[in-house]
Amino acid sequence: MITTEFPAGSPCWIDLGSPDPAAAAAFYGTVFGWTFRSAGPEAGGYGFLQQDGRTVAAVGPLTEEGAGSAWTTYFRTADAGAAARAVQEAGGTVRVPAFDVMDAGRTAQLTDPQGARFAVWQPGAVTGLDTVSEDGALIWVELHTGSVDAGFAFYEQVFGWRFEDFPAPGMTYRVVSPAGGGLQATTFGGIAPLADGGPASWTPYFGASDVDAVVARATGAGATVLMGPESVPDVGRLAWLADPFGAPFALIKGEPPKES
Numbered sequence: 669m670i671t672t673e674f675p676a677g678s679p680c681w682i683d684l685g686s687p688d689p690a691a692a693a694a695f696y697g698t699v700f701g702w703t704f705r706s707a708g709p710e711a712g713g714y715g716f717l718q719q720d721g722r723t724v725a726a727v728g729p730l731t732e733e734g735a736g737s738a739w740t741t742y743f744r745t746a747d748a749g750a751a752a753r754a755v756q757e758a759g760g761t762v763r764v765p766a767f768d769v770m771d772a773g774r775t776a777q778l779t780d781p782q783g784a785r786f787a788v789w790q791p792g793a794v795t796g797l798d799t800v801s802e803d804g805a806l807i808w809v810e811l812h813t814g815s816v817d818a819g820f821a822f823y824e825q826v827f828g829w830r831f832e833d834f835p836a837p838g839m840t841y842r843v844v845s846p847a848g849g850g851l852q853a854t855t856f857g858g859i860a861p862l863a864d865g866g867p868a869s870w871t872p873y874f875g876a877s878d879v880d881a882v883v884a885r886a887t888g889a890g891a892t893v894l895m896g897p898e899s900v901p902d903v904g905r906l907a908w909l910a911d912p913f914g915a916p917f918a919l920i921k922g923e924p925p926k927e928s
Contacts, residue, residue, distance in 0.1 A: 670800045670807060670856045674744045677827035677846035678856050679809050680796030681742035681789050682872050683726035685735060686913050689713055692737075693727055695911055698889040699882060700724075700804040700874065710770070722798035724805045725872075732763065732777075737913035741786050741809050741870045742775065743827060748790040751826065752776040758825040766790075780822050782813045784868040801875065807920060808873035809857035812866070816842050816859050819868075836860075869916070871908075876919040879905045883919065886911075 674680040686692035693704040696717060702724065706715040714728035730737065745751040748766035755778045756762055763785070764777035773792035779785050789796065800806045813819035820842055823829050828847035832855075833840050842859040845851050862868065876882045879897045886909050887893060894916060896907035904922040911917065 669853075670809075672796060672798070672800055674791075674796045675846045675848055675854060676744050676746060677829060678744055678854070679741050679806065680744040680791075681726070681787075682739055682797070682806055682809075683714075683728060683742075684717075684737070684739050684915060685730045685732075686727055686737045686915070687730055688913065689715070689727045689729055692911065692913060692915075693717060695886075695889050695891070696725075696727075699886045699891070702804070719799065719804050724797060724799055737911070737915040738785070738869070739872050739915055739917060740777075741872060742789040743786065744796065745788040745790050745827075748774040748776045748788050751788040751790075752778065754826045755780075758822050760822060760826070768792075780813075780819065780868070782815065782819055782822075782868040784811055784813060784819075784870055786870055803875045803877050805875055806872055807875040807922075808918075810871050810873065810918070811857070811859045811868070812862050812871065813859060813868040814862050816840070816861055819859050820844065831859075871916050871918055873906070873918040873920045876921055879907050879919045879921050883907050883909065 696702045702717040702719055704715050705718055716723045717725040752762045752766050759781040761779040763779055766774055766776040768774050771792050772794040774790040775787055777787050830845045832843050839861055843855050844857050845854045883897050890912035892910045894908040894910055899905045904920055906920040908918045
């Protein structure tokens, strides 16, 4: 599971690029009860989405030409510049080279060989999100890509990830973990094949004790349902949505572990 210990190679931050950050913040406020706190006048409209005063995500204006509204997952690294070089060596693209984010840390914006965008985060004053793995917070990240094997091989080369494969209806689902720690205890996400020829992408899952109720609030606030809500055996109840500006995100209420 995702924890705020944020071992190297695990997700530690997510942010939303939006053509209207204020309206996007209002939407997610309706859906999850999040509040917006500006990062300051020097941050160019970027700010923090918070739950009970704790940062669960961030939002800011679109900064790359031609980019559409989307969530970006940031993976922890000890050296953002070295991670960017590793991405290039593995066949990926550096969209924005490593740079300092004031005293908060250092980041680089990257794209894997199959087109999925992501970023890395080298901590400074900010280690990562304040809270994860609870209702209304990041609980899982998922890569949909043209080749599960090639997708994993890239991130294995860059971050040293490990994996376990699990059978799923019509496919094999690859569950991924960072290089260190117990394999199952540190699992943070999965890799699945693309459906319907869409673009490769990383999508965040947020915890929801009542997925159907959250979907109802989201659609009432202008979201589009992409999938579900539905219950998946041995996984839980989940749904995929797109916010009013088209950024996909997902909800999940996981099943409790089965007794052995």
